[in-house]
Amino acid sequence: MEINLLSFGQVADIIGKDPMKLADVKNTSELNRYLAKNWPMLRSIKYSIAVNKKIIHEDTLLQHEDTVAILPPFSGG
């Protein structure tokens, strides 16, 4: 099973701007752990997660081909 990962703002600056594919990530908490382990700088950044464009508030199971987007807040105006 494979998911697509999109990132925005500061998160994209840290993990790379291009969409990536991740294998065997069962749910969004596993994804969070994977991200924190591989990019420790992400630990100090708050971000929201959308699974297939829907912002989630709880740990969410991921299915094959799901698109997960990671959106940090920014406040410039």
Add this chain to the structure above:
Amino acid sequence: MTHSTKYQRYQRQIILEQFGTNAQEKLFQAKVLVVGAGGLGCPALQYLSAAGVGTIGIIDFDVVELSNLQRQTLYCTEDIGKPKAQTAADKLKAFNPDIVFYVHHIKLDSKNALDLIRNYDVLIDGTDNFATRYLVNDASAILNKPLVYGAVLCFEGQVGVFNLADKITSTKTNYRDLFPVPPDPASAPSCNEAGVLGVLPGIIGTLQATEAIKIITGIGKPLCNTIVSYNALTNLFYEFMIYPAKETDSSIPKNESAFRKFNYNWFCGSHEALNEITPAEFDDLRTREKIDIIDVRETNELPLADEFSFIKIPLGKFGAAMKVISTKHKIVVFCQTGKRSLTAVKMLNERFPGCAAVSLKGGIEAWKKYQLSVSTTPFNEQS
């Protein structure tokens, strides 16, 4: 003004089949408040004025700087040093004398926000910091006003509409459903620090004006419960659909009086936040989240504080005891009058830079007095 000249200026939009004089009349009647006359506010203001929104309020406490001119297109070089809100209103009045402008050259805070916002139908968030964003969000949620949100950084922007019920499901969401907790200021750079492509707020601010016009006139489908992210480098738009979060109900101030007491600088850990909190803010904070409280008075000092739990570390022993203090939660330090506790907060900040530690203003004496005043106040607070 005759009927024909009244409509002549807006003729190109009135001839649109979905628009007509009906939508134009709705714009004439509408009152829009633009919070922040900067990168987002300038284009939003220009198009809202041009479209004939009858009443427009402009809030900004800042003055024009040279480094603003790359994106804040209402201002020119000779405006440097002039207040933004008045300067913007003067320019816009020249563009369209039909419009009534209200200039608010003030810093929006939890004391003045509700009475200001109450007078308007739709809000545009053109602010440039998290504290004001959460403040505008919460005020518009409490007053049930649609809020057109916009934010930019570097080459990316976000636009969306909050507090507008979905026509089918009646669901309403706000900024807290998207970002329940503000980021640590150290980890979230501003445009001043990270930069912004000048044209980007032009695009996002114009999208905000578009959403406001749709909300007012009822044409099209506003970005209700949705934010759109735009990347100027890749030309990609991406949608995020927002759903109500359980957390929002418990974290957002419940009513007007709770809102007035909420300290947004403290909540967002702003650099400008003082090292002190008032007794009212302290009580609010205690009910809101887990905090650690430290009494730095000597062992026998009175009055006793038995209304909440705390740890006792007299100031003389504070330096040595700091190694066992955890900075996991926010720390509130108190003493008799608030002087020794400020010293302790300073020590904590030196030892743990950036830690969230504050001193109880006026000490336990002021807090006890405040308890007395609250318990004897008749229950007639306006809300």
